[in-house]
Amino acid sequence: MEFRTLGKSGLQISEVGFGAWAIGGDAWGPVDDQQSIRAMQHAYELGVNFFDTADVYGDGRSEHLVRELLKGKRDRIILATKGGLLGHTRKPEPIYDTPAKVIGAFEDSLQRLGTDYLDVYFCHIWWHQEQETEAFLTAFEQLKRDGKVRAVGVSTDDFAYLQTFNRYGAVDVLQVDYSILNRAAEGEILPYCEREQIGVVVRGPLQKGLLTGKFTKETMFTGNDVRQHWDRAWFTEQVDKVEQLKQLVQADRILGQLALQFVLSHPAVSAAIPGGKTEMQVSENVQASRRPLLTEEELAFIRSL
Template sequence: MEYRTLGKSGLKVSEIGFGAWAIGGDAWGPVEDQQSIQAMNYAFELGVNFFDTADVYGNGHSEKLVKELIKDKRDQIILSTKGGLMGHTRKPEPIYDRHEKVVKAFEDSLQRLGTDYIDMYFCHIWWHVEQETEAFLKAFDQLKQAGKIKAVGISTDNFDYLKTFNRHHSIDVLQVEYSILNRAAEKEILPYCQEENIGVVVRGPLQKGLLTGKFTKETVFTGNDVRQYWDRKWFEEQVEKVEKLKKLEREDRTLGQLALQFVLSHPAVSTAIPGAKTTDQVNQNVGASVRPLLTREELALINEISPA
């Protein structure tokens, strides 16, 4: 496992982390808790030291499972969680409009996680409402001064909101969606983070599983799987791109590992957090942390198939 410095936070994180949304059990189909805990422990054994969750994942369930991981190895893990969506209508109206509400959400996360500090805390609200932005920034400052947070950030794909949130140059980390199939962050967000020395955590590097190559145009998502709401035409277009990308597979590198190596090849990126529910998925993800990453020729072919 290779490790990178997470921007001005100074935190050393494994370049492949563990995204714990799926293990919450409310958005990605069936999941077994013991299997999830086993997957996290296996990731740790393979060198993963960065685990990312959120209060809203499974309505707190993901955080409670992460507690089982960190309880005997807290000082060896870089722990990240997010707040702001729990109980939110996800409409542009203020819900977390006072910093006390943010602090309360943070303290609730601490309790579920069974720890007294969090290495990295994110605002999980990705749109700008002045009262909420100010509430988070004030809470961040208070919690940092109290020694309960080492680094603070925001999870958003909106460049204008990122700049607004960072107007006092106080943000350490950004969590942003970035993949071969979604390269929007390359235009403004990633260069800005380099200029500001903001650490970048990439979510969605496998485009919700599309870049593993396991789906066809006939694939149907059911139950509580968030992917059932994808636009069908868009989905079929992405499957066509993925089929073309398969020519870059090798005996020693799967398509999913190629996709992870792609995001890790960008100099602004510190770590990628693909989700995993099983040890097999962990093994696949961690297998991307090898050198060399991608060649110029491979990057050129990716640019032809899925241009920026």
């Protein structure tokens, strides 16, 4: 496993982390809690030290499961969680509109995680609402001053919102959606983060599983799977692109690893956090952390799509 510095925070994190949304069980089909714990433990054994969750994942279920991983090794894990969406109506009216409410959500996460501090805490509200932005910034300052969190940031794909959130230079880390199939962050967000020394954690590097190459145009999603809401025309177009990408698959590099190596090839990126519900998925993801990454020719072919 290769490690990188998480921006100006100075934290040393594994370049392939573990995204714990799927194990919450509320958006990605059925999960088995014991299997989820084994998957995280396997990731740790393979060198992963960066684990990312959120209070809203499974309404706290994901954080409770991460708690099991932390036992006996809290000081060897870089732990991130996010707050601001749990109980939010996602309407313009503010919900987390005071620092006390933000700190209350933070403390609730600490309790579920069974720890007395966090390494990284993100605002999970990805749209700008002035009262909530100010509440988070004030709470961040207090939590840092009290030694309860080492780095803070925001999870958003909105460049203007990122700039607003960072107007006092308070953002240590950004979590952003970035992949071969969604390169919007390359335009303004990633160059800005490089200039501002903001660490970048990439969510969605496998584009919700599309970049594993396991789906066909006939694939259907059911139950609580968030992918059932995808526009079918868009889905078909993406499957066609993925088929072209398979030209770059090698005997020792499957498509998902190619996708992870693509985002890791960007100099602004600190880590990618693919999800994993099984030990096999974790093993495949972790194997993307090897050198060399992609060649200039391979990168050029990917961009040509």
